[in-house]
Amino acid sequence: MDMLTQIFGLVTGTPLIAVVFGGVAWGIIGGALPGISPSITMALLLPFTYTMDPTMAIVMLASTYVGAEYGGSIPAILINTPGTNAAAATTLDGYQMKLQGRGPEALGISLYAGVVGGVIGLVMLIALTEPLARVALLFTPPAYFALGILGLSVIASLSGGSLIKALMAGIIGMMIATVGTDPVSGVTRFTFGSSDLLSGIKPILIMVGLFAVSELFMQAGLGAWVTGIVKDIRVRLPDRAMRRRLVRPQLIGSGIGTFEGVMPGAGGTIASFMAYNEARRWSKNPEEYGHGSPEGVAAPEAANNTVACTALVPMLSFGIPGSNATAVLMGGFLIHGLIPGPTLFQKSEEVIVGLYTGLAFAQFAMLLLGIVMLPICIWMVNRPKAYLMAFIYALIFSGIYSLNQSLFDLSIVLVAGVAGYAMRLFGMPFLPMVLGLVLGYMVESNYRRSLVLSGGDHMVFLENAISAGFLAVATIFVIGSLGMPLWRRFMAKPATDSPS
Amino acid sequence: MTKDIVGGLLMLAVSILYFLQSMNIRKSSMADDVGAHGVPQAYAVMLGLLAVALVAKGVIERLTSPAQVAATQEERDALKRSLLGMATMLGIGVGYLLVVSTLGYIVSMVLLVAIVAYYLGASPGLQMAAVAVGGTLVLWAVFDLLLGISMPAGIWADWM
Numbered sequence: 001m002d003m004l005t006q007i008f009g010l011v012t013g014t015p016l017i018a019v020v021f022g023g024v025a026w027g028i029i030g031g032a033l034p035g036i037s038p039s040i041t042m043a044l045l046l047p048f049t050y051t052m053d054p055t056m057a058i059v060m061l062a063s064t065y066v067g068a069e070y071g072g073s074i075p076a077i078l079i080n081t082p083g084t085n086a087a088a089a090t091t092l093d094g095y096q097m098k099l100q101g102r103g104p105e106a107l108g109i110s111l112y113a114g115v116v117g118g119v120i121g122l123v124m125l126i127a128l129t130e131p132l133a134r135v136a137l138l139f140t141p142p143a144y145f146a147l148g149i150l151g152l153s154v155i156a157s158l159s160g161g162s163l164i165k166a167l168m169a170g171i172i173g174m175m176i177a178t179v180g181t182d183p184v185s186g187v188t189r190f191t192f193g194s195s196d197l198l199s200g201i202k203p204i205l206i207m208v209g210l211f212a213v214s215e216l217f218m219q220a221g222l223g224a225w226v227t228g229i230v231k232d233i234r235v236r237l238p239d240r241a242m243r244r245r246l247v248r249p250q251l252i253g254s255g256i257g258t259f260e261g262v263m264p265g266a267g268g269t270i271a272s273f274m275a276y277n278e279a280r281r282w283s284k285n286p287e288e289y290g291h292g293s294p295e296g297v298a299a300p301e302a303a304n305n306t307v308a309c310t311a312l313v314p315m316l317s318f319g320i321p322g323s324n325a326t327a328v329l330m331g332g333f334l335i336h337g338l339i340p341g342p343t344l345f346q347k348s349e350e351v352i353v354g355l356y357t358g359l360a361f362a363q364f365a366m367l368l369l370g371i372v373m374l375p376i377c378i379w380m381v382n383r384p385k386a387y388l389m390a391f392i393y394a395l396i397f398s399g400i401y402s403l404n405q406s407l408f409d410l411s412i413v414l415v416a417g418v419a420g421y422a423m424r425l426f427g428m429p430f431l432p433m434v435l436g437l438v439l440g441y442m443v444e445s446n447y448r449r450s451l452v453l454s455g456g457d458h459m460v461f462l463e464n465a466i467s468a469g470f471l472a473v474a475t476i477f478v479i480g481s482l483g484m485p486l487w488r489r490f491m492a493k494p495a496t497d498s499p500s
Numbered sequence: 501m502t503k504d505i506v507g508g509l510l511m512l513a514v515s516i517l518y519f520l521q522s523m524n525i526r527k528s529s530m531a532d533d534v535g536a537h538g539v540p541q542a543y544a545v546m547l548g549l550l551a552v553a554l555v556a557k558g559v560i561e562r563l564t565s566p567a568q569v570a571a572t573q574e575e576r577d578a579l580k581r582s583l584l585g586m587a588t589m590l591g592i593g594v595g596y597l598l599v600v601s602t603l604g605y606i607v608s609m610v611l612l613v614a615i616v617a618y619y620l621g622a623s624p625g626l627q628m629a630a631v632a633v634g635g636t637l638v639l640w641a642v643f644d645l646l647l648g649i650s651m652p653a654g655i656w657a658d659w660m
């Protein structure tokens with residue numbers, strides 16, 4: 001009853017609905033622009049949320065994430081260019097449908113499946129987050145240290161091409177986290193006498209530099225992007241018969257999206273491709289996949305929109321961001337002085353209630369705005385890249401300055417942009433660095449506090465049951481992440497060698 | 501691969517500089533056994549070892565399959581274009597930081613938008629001026645008037 005009163009108060013006494021619509025609209029536009037990922041879209045919005053009420057700020061950022069996941073499917077279907085990585089699987093059948101003159105139907109299926117996936121994701125988010133957070137309340141310094149290590153162990157699964165590069169990125173993130181005042185003794189480290197660095201480098205400055213500025217730097221060396229999307233296209237939502245046909249792929253997509261979202265590091269891209277494959281495997285008409293199958297659009301869209309909600313589970317429960325977008329959202333929490341994790345449920349319950357309520361409204365907002373915003377998205381995608389990039393650069397400069405009215409912050413963002421550009425060039429992934437950055441302080445401070453409490457005995461990490469459990473899971477996770485490709489290669493070898 | 505060797509050497513340099521800097525961290529009487537320098541030095545050593553491993557990997561790949569790792573002329577040209585693009589955008593950003601305190605937000609931002617758009621291929625003219633001035637005024641209105649954040653006024657401080 002108390003919760004219902006809170007929700008009623010939010011809906012009637014705050015600008016929640018306007019904030020949700022604003023966030024979803026911004027997300028759809030950002031997601032629709034090729035090269036502008038959900039994390040960049042959210043990072044660009046962050047400075048605008050700084051002066052907002054914390055609950056409204058978080059709701060707006062989360063709504064943007066929801067909108068961006070749908071927005072990515074618009075260019076995927078219309079010009080065979082996914083607006084986001086997670087929408088890449090949607091191109092396989094979505095673009096084929098468009099070539100067959102069924103573009104409006106493909107857009108409608110993408111929107112409908114996205115909303116269904118989002119609703120299922122939200123239910124799973126609410127069901128899973130609080131029980132996990134309640135467990136986390138029992139944590140002591142050794143357990144927090146081990147939790148940080150568990151979060152960092154995700155790096156092994158994020159390595160993509162090179163584990164060495166992923167580990168290096170993670171360590172650099174942790175190095176950046178050491179700048180400022182030492183958490184135990186209080187002495188300053190790596191500040192070079194600058195008072196601007198005494199409180200450390202704010203993660204959000206690094207994230208905006210890494211994701212948004214480095215993308216602009218990369219785009220500056222590339223040609224103009226594809227424009228010329230047909231202008232008179234509209235969304236056609238699926239009829240009853242089609243909705244029945246889409247039930248199975250949507251359930252498959254949402255199931256996979258739930259699992260992948262909860263697993264830190266997996267993310268929407270893997271979920272959408274897995275959902276596509278599994279939906280084809282369990283389809284009555286697998287031969288239609290790749291040739292304009294509606295199920296081939298519904299499964300990945302349901303999956304990546306489910307992930308947009310379930311990816312918040314590890315962040316809200318344990319304070320571990322599992323994806324780039326949730327890392328930026330975590331940045332939003334931090335600039336408002338909110339620490340994601342178990343204590344958030346005790347100290348700032350209104351933010352959690354607001355977030356859940358906002359996400360629920362975001363699904364309905366997406367259904368409406370997905371139809372209304374399409375002409376605006378098409379107009380935006382058809383703008384000359386030169387003006388769009390220049391305006392985004394201006395937006396970053398204005399937004400970052402507005403956080404603290406500090407030109408020093410802008411120089412940090414530019415340095416992070418150059419670092420991000422170099423990382424893209426050398427093939428180093430961003431997420432390990434962000435994980436190192438946001439978990440570095442937690443790992444170091446709790447490691448040293450644990451040793452102070454135990455008189456320097458490292459066995460404290462194994463004697464504490466929760467800590468030992470986390471370290472065991474982290475070990476299994478690392479071995480599994482590293483061993484799985486080797487195992488697959490080993491299993492594939494006889495088949496490759498076979499004379500048939 | 502050449503990229504791995506260059507990247508590895510860069511990271512090695514970072515780890516050495518970071519380690520040297522960590523040696524300057526002041527010792528505190530409140531310090532624990534690990535100390536304020538302990539964890540940073542461990543990070544530096546780990547990064548150094550990984551950097552050496554990356555360089556070694558790059559060298560081995562170069563020695564074992566030189567044909568595969570050699571960049572084509574097209575790839576070298578693309579890299580040059582990309583580096584030039586990055587350096588120009590960075591230069592424009594640094595230029596903005598240098599002039600904004602004097603010229604103020606509005607003039608500096610109009611210049612930034614116009615220069616970036618011109619560099620990325622927009623033709624100078626009325627459209628460019630409209631986008632630069634219009635875009636800047638929209639941003640100024642949002643931040644300064646709507647959100648109440650005072651943007652740098654520069655030499656126009658008395659006028660605003």
